[in-house]
Amino acid sequence: MNEQDMLQDLGDLLDPPSHTPPARLRERVLRATAQPAPRRRGWWGSLARPGVDGGRDPLAPKAGGRRPAPWPRRLAWAAGDTLSGFGPRRLGWRFALVGGLAAVIAAGMFVVQTSTVGGLPPVANAEAGAVLHGAADSARQDPELTARPDQYVYVESVTWYPKEGEPGQTTVRTWLSVDGTHDGLVSSGLPDRTGAAEHPLPGCRDGRAAEWEPGGTLSPDRTRPCTPEPGYLAEVPVDPVRARAKLYEDTEGDDRDQQAFAAVGALLTGGYVAPAARAALFTAVATIPGVQVVRDVADAAGRLGVAVARTERGTRYELLFDPATYALRGWQQRPVDGSMDMRMLRPVAFVRVAVVDRAGQLP
Amino acid sequence: MNGVASSECTDAQMIEVSLRDSEQFAALYDRHADQLYRYAYRRVGPGVVEDIVADTFVAAFRRRDSYDLACPDARAWLFGILTREIARHLRQEKARYRAMSRAFTSAEEEDPALRVVADVAATALRGELAAALARLSAGDRHVLLLIAWGDLTYEETARALNIPIGTVRSRLNRARRRVRYALGNSNPMSTSEERG
Numbered sequence: 001m002n003e004q005d006m007l008q009d010l011g012d013l014l015d016p017p018s019h020t021p022p023a024r025l026r027e028r029v030l031r032a033t034a035q036p037a038p039r040r041r042g043w044w045g046s047l048a049r050p051g052v053d054g055g056r057d058p059l060a061p062k063a064g065g066r067r068p069a070p071w072p073r074r075l076a077w078a079a080g081d082t083l084s085g086f087g088p089r090r091l092g093w094r095f096a097l098v099g100g101l102a103a104v105i106a107a108g109m110f111v112v113q114t115s116t117v118g119g120l121p122p123v124a125n126a127e128a129g130a131v132l133h134g135a136a137d138s139a140r141q142d143p144e145l146t147a148r149p150d151q152y153v154y155v156e157s158v159t160w161y162p163k164e165g166e167p168g169q170t171t172v173r174t175w176l177s178v179d180g181t182h183d184g185l186v187s188s189g190l191p192d193r194t195g196a197a198e199h200p201l202p203g204c205r206d207g208r209a210a211e212w213e214p215g216g217t218l219s220p221d222r223t224r225p226c227t228p229e230p231g232y233l234a235e236v237p238v239d240p241v242r243a244r245a246k247l248y249e250d251t252e253g254d255d256r257d258q259q260a261f262a263a264v265g266a267l268l269t270g271g272y273v274a275p276a277a278r279a280a281l282f283t284a285v286a287t288i289p290g291v292q293v294v295r296d297v298a299d300a301a302g303r304l305g306v307a308v309a310r311t312e313r314g315t316r317y318e319l320l321f322d323p324a325t326y327a328l329r330g331w332q333q334r335p336v337d338g339s340m341d342m343r344m345l346r347p348v349a350f351v352r353v354a355v356v357d358r359a360g361q362l363p
Numbered sequence: 364m365n366g367v368a369s370s371e372c373t374d375a376q377m378i379e380v381s382l383r384d385s386e387q388f389a390a391l392y393d394r395h396a397d398q399l400y401r402y403a404y405r406r407v408g409p410g411v412v413e414d415i416v417a418d419t420f421v422a423a424f425r426r427r428d429s430y431d432l433a434c435p436d437a438r439a440w441l442f443g444i445l446t447r448e449i450a451r452h453l454r455q456e457k458a459r460y461r462a463m464s465r466a467f468t469s470a471e472e473e474d475p476a477l478r479v480v481a482d483v484a485a486t487a488l489r490g491e492l493a494a495a496l497a498r499l500s501a502g503d504r505h506v507l508l509l510i511a512w513g514d515l516t517y518e519e520t521a522r523a524l525n526i527p528i529g530t531v532r533s534r535l536n537r538a539r540r541r542v543r544y545a546l547g548n549s550n551p552m553s554t555s556e557e558r559g
Contacts, residue, residue, distance in 0.1 A: 003492070003539060003542045003543050003546055004511060004539075006488060006489070006492050006542075006546065007492065007507075007508075007511040007512070007542070008511065009489065010463070010489055010492050010493060010496075011405050011511065011512045013463070013489070014404070014405040014406075014408075014459075014463065015401060015404065015405060016400065016401060016404040016409070016412070019397055019400075019401050020397055020400075021396050021397065021400035021413070021416060022413070024413075025396070025400070025413050025416060025417060026389075026392060026393075026396065028413070028417050029392055029396075029416075029417050029420040029421065030388070030389055030392065032417065032420075032421045032424075033388045033420065033421060033424040337409050337410075338409075345466070
């Protein structure tokens with residue numbers, strides 16, 4: 001692809017949901033041009049309300065009248081921020097908090113949050129708390145998978161991702177090295193640009209991992225520095241207080257709660273989290289301010305479920321559960337104003353997880 | 364630009380008519396709104412696009428008596444006005460490209476499993492391209508995008524921006540060189556920590 005094709009490709013991604021502008025825009029333009037003498041006030045005829053609209057740009061939205069409330073100008077900031085919340089930052093969960101430090105943090109919480117029990121802040125939202133309580137119970141009932149370092153975590157999921165400018169749905173099978181040092185494999189139903197449907201995931205040995213060749217195979221001689229990324233996330237704490245600290249450990253700035261919520265998605269899509277640790281994560285999520293329940297949300301596989309969601313800066317993250325059993329189902333994000341097809345943002349629906357001996361081996 | 368020997372009502376005729384009858388302006392809107400809206404949406408996103416397109420048409424309506432009626436296609440003229448409106452939202456535009464860049468970068472980083480499957484080269488490059496767009500000077504970006512996304516010719520771009528065609532060429536060359544440089548310097552198989 002040369003840069004002109006790339007520009008077209010990027011342009012396609014930035015396109016509006018519909019190429020035809022909304023009817024209200026036409027109405028707005030025709031109304032504004034209906035009167036021959038352009039005056040800066042009173043163009044809106046009966047809609048203009050002196051004293052309320054005085055001094056405002058005549059094209060600006062009206063709070064009342066026949067204008068729909070969520071007029072674009074109110075969303076002006078969203079133009080820049082719509083996408084900004086996408087993608088949880090890379091978490092430093094590989095550098096797990098040592099127990100002592102976590103205890104210090106937990107103790108600090110206990111002092112500040114006097115109304116808490118055992119150092120955990122109160123549940124932020126009763127409805128979300130109930131769902132997450134059910135999710136924690138459900139997680140604890142899962143059998144715990146045990147694995148040797150040389151084995152693989154097999155994760156099967158359904159996802160969407162950009163394919164020639166269009167979202168494409170596929171089942172993805174991934175074999176993640178349990179300790180992160182062995183070469184894994186990822187296999188997708190949709191071949192990539194080079195026609196390959198399977199790609200190796202380089203293991204990290206002695207601080208080096210093989211580079212990918214342009215075709216997606218591993219280079220025999222070129223390597224890059226790395227840190228092993230275990231597919232079995234053994235370091236996720238089973239204690240909710242420490243789990244909460246983990247979610248917040250790499251957060252910074254003024255949207256730390258959103259980053260902590262995003263961290264849950266990063267963990268759950270990053271490998272296998274054992275039942276007790278998953279339960280601890282869900283219990284911790286219930287204490288993140290701003291979480292709420294959204295019902296009848298479709299996951300990437302099309303299953304309707306209940307979402308524990310958090311919205312900030314125009315992006316809603318959704319942690320999805322089975323509406324009856326509260327079993328974990330998926331993770332996804334969407335721009336709340338619909339400015340981008342959420343399927344382009346790789347929603348993930350979990351299908352199954354297992355431990356196998358070899359990359360490529362089905363359970 | 365000569366007058367056009369078409370049986371259709373040209374833009375110039377429509378605008379001429381709209382001098383007498385502003386209702387005719389609707390025809391001009393219907394003819395060009397889709398293109399202008401799509402182009403502006405790409406550059407500034409959903410938050411301000413309606414304001415920008417509406418302001419463009421209203422400005423066009425107010426300036427209709429200064430439109431060169433010898434020039435039959437109003438597209439370049441409208442894109443010129445649109446560009447001035449977009450230029451007032453430079454911050455939103457750049458933020459949109461940076462957010463796009465971050466979205467693609469973080470989507471890659473987020474999930475080791477999907478890093479390879481999801482057409483990693485193109486995806487990583489998208490992030491680089493979006494970041495490069497944000498870094499271009501406004502003048503260079505106008506030229507690059509009017510041609511790439513607005514489908515304007517060099518001549519139309521020159522007319523839209525009211526600059527000589529030689530300047531269009533030099534700006535376009537510079538913009539393409541910079542974009543190419545940004546794409547060429549990125550390794551599509553790796554993700555970088557400092558972007559945008």
